[in-house]
Amino acid sequence: MKNTWNSDKVEVIEQRNAEYKAAYETVKTYTCSGDVRGECGVKHRTVGAAARHLSKDQRDCRSIGGYSDRRVVGIAADGELLNLSQDDQHDAWSAEAE
Numbered sequence: 145m146k147n148t149w150n151s152d153k154v155e156v157i158e159q160r161n162a163e164y165k166a167a168y169e170t171v172k173t174y175t176c177s178g179d180v181r182g183e184c185g186v187k188h189r190t191v192g193a194a195a196r197h198l199s200k201d202q203r204d205c206r207s208i209g210g211y212s213d214r215r216v217v218g219i220a221a222d223g224e225l226l227n228l229s230q231d232d233q234h235d236a237w238s239a240e241a242e
């Protein structure tokens with residue numbers, strides 16, 4: 145599945161403040177980030193690739209009896225990490241399942 149910008153996502157984002165929206169629209173890459181685990185250090189080109197990488201991190205953490213608190217986040221043009229909308233999160237895991 146190819147993840148592309150669609151109008152449903154835009155609608156969700158339009159409910160947010162303009163500054164966030166402007167930053168969000170510059171998101172071209174994604175990364176995996178958690179408060180405890182930190183960032184994975186990889187710029188993923190698709191939300192699905194980030195989800196796959198996150199799954200691997202979760203498996204690795206489980207294998208040593210822990211868990212990963214990372215989640216998939218967008219990287220804005222200025223380098224700021226942005227939380228994804230529910231739809232984007234859903235797309236990430238849908239892409240992962242295919």
Ligand SMILES: [Zn+2]
Pocket residue numbers: 175176184185186188194197198
């Ligand atoms: Zn990653």
